[in-house]
Amino acid sequence: MGITDELSVKELCDLVTKIEAYAAKASKDKEAEKRAGKLLERVRKELRSKVVLAEAQKQAKCGARLRRLTSHECKEVAQVATRALNDIKARVKEGNVNKEVRAAVAAYKEIPRGPKETPKSKTELDDPAAARAKAFGGGTAKVDPLTKARQVVRKALLDGLLVACDETGKDTSLAYQIAEELETALDEKYNTEAGLVSKEYKLKYRSLSFNLKDKNNPDLRRRVLEGDIPCKDIITWSVHQLASDKRKEDNIEIQKQNLLNAQARAPTVSSTDQFKCGKCGKRKCTYYQMQTRSADEPMTTFVTCTNCNNRWKFS
Numbered sequence: 323m324g325i326t327d328e329l330s331v332k333e334l335c336d337l338v339t340k341i342e343a344y345a346a347k348a349s350k351d352k353e354a355e356k357r358a359g360k361l362l363e364r365v366r367k368e369l370r371s372k373v374v375l376a377e378a379q380k381q382a383k384c385g386a387r388l389r390r391l392t393s394h395e396c397k398e399v400a401q402v403a404t405r406a407l408n409d410i411k412a413r414v415k416e417g418n419v420n421k422e423v424r425a426a427v428a429a430y431k432e433i434p435r436g437p438k439e440t441p442k443s444k445t446e447l448d449d450p451a452a453a454r455a456k457a458f459g460g461g462t463a464k465v466d467p468l469t470k471a472r473q474v475v476r477k478a479l480l481d482g483l484l485v486a487c488d489e490t491g492k493d494t495s496l497a498y499q500i501a502e503e504l505e506t507a508l509d510e511k512y513n514t515e516a517g518l519v520s521k522e523y524k525l526k527y528r529s530l531s532f533n534l535k536d537k538n539n540p541d542l543r544r545r546v547l548e549g550d551i552p553c554k555d556i557i558t559w560s561v562h563q564l565a566s567d568k569r570k571e572d573n574i575e576i577q578k579q580n581l582l583n584a585q586a587r588a589p590t591v592s593s594t595d596q597f598k599c600g601k602c603g604k605r606k607c608t609y610y611q612m613q614t615r616s617a618d619e620p621m622t623t624f625v626t627c628t629n630c631n632n633r634w635k636f637s
Contacts, residue, residue, distance in 0.1 A: 329368045334378045337361055338387050348396040359402045362391070366406035370413055372495065376502065380469070386506050411499075471519045475527045476505040482534025486543035500547055504530070507553040529561055539566035589624075599627035600634070 329337070344358035365388070369375060378384035391403035483497035505527075512523035534543045542564065545551045562570065589610035597607045606628045611621040615637075624635045 328370055329365070329374060331374050331377045331381065334365070334369060334374060334384055335382045337365055338378075338382070338384045341365070341391070342387060345391060345394055345396065345399050348394070348399050355396055355398055358396075358399050362399070362402045362406045366402075366409050369410050372499065375410070376498075379502065379506070385502075386510060389506075472505060472509060475508070475523075475531075476501050478527065478531040479504050479534065482531060482543050483547050485535065486540070486547040489540055490544055490547065492547060496547060500549075500553070504546070504553045504557070507557050511554075511557055526557060529564060530556070533564040533566070536566055536569070538568040542566065593628075597625050599630060599632050601632040602627060602630040604629040 341358050341361045344354045344361065347354035348358050349355075375385055379386065388403060388407060392400055392407060394400040394403065480497055480501035483501055484494060486492070487494050487497050508523055508527055508530075512520045512526060514520065533539055534546065536542075542551075546553075546556060556564075562573075565573070589612055591608050591610045593606075593608050595605040595607070597609065598605050599607065604627060607625050608628060609623055609625045611623050613619075614622040620637045622635055622637050624633070626633050
C-alpha cells in the first residue's frame, strides 16, 4: 500500500500494535526506534478519516495508545508521535465529512462481521451525523458493560457540546471529537481497574454533563468546544470551578442568607450583676435564656462568669 492510500480500521489497529512493540525497545535499540518512527509517520500520512479513528478507538483504544506514546521515555518516539497526532487532528478538522464516512464504510468491509450484520442504510451513508451517532452507541452491535457505560457517558457529554455548536456555529464534527477526547481523559484518569467503572468516573462525568448543558453556562461549553480548556485539565476541576457565574453568585447569596439565619437564631446575651459566681464569688456575669422544654415550662437561664469563665444554668 502506498502512502497515498487510506488506512482501514484493521490496518490502523495492526500498526499501533507494531509501533508499541518497537517503542518498548526504542530506548536501547536504535533500529527499533527508527522502525517505530517510520510506522508513526505512516499513520500520520495515511490516517485521514475520523470515523476510522473512532472505530479503532472503540475496538482497541488506538487513539489512547497513540496518545500515550507522546510521553514516551525515548525523545525521538515522543516527538514523532506528537507530530503525528497533531497532523491527524488538523486533517480531521479540515476534511470533508461525507468523504470520510464513505471511506470508513469501505474500510469496514475488510473487517470480518457476524453473519447477521445489518447492512448500512442509505440514510446513514448520506447523513454524517447518523454515522457519527452510531460510534456513540447508536448501533445494534453487542458491547461489553464497560463499553456500554462509556458510550452513555460520551453521549451525555456530546449533548452539551452540540448546544455549543448551535450557539457558535461550529461544525458538529468538532463536538463529536471533543466528546470522545473528554470521555477518554475521564476513563484514563478515573477507571484504574480493568473492566470496572469507578465511582469517581461517574461523579465527575455527571458534574461535567450538568454544567455543559446548563443554559446559564455558555462560556464553559464554548471554551471546551474550542479547546481553550484542555480535556485533561477540566476533568480535574471542582464543582465551584465548573459552575456558571450566575450559579456562583447564587451560592454566595445562599451562604450569606444561611449566616444571617444562624445569627437570627442565636440567643441574645446580656450582662448582669444579679448572679453571684459560686466559684470566684464575683457578680460579673452574662446570661441568656432559651426554651429547652415544652412551651408551658419556664425558660432555662444560662449564666457565664466573665471573671473565671465558670458556667451554670437554672430554670
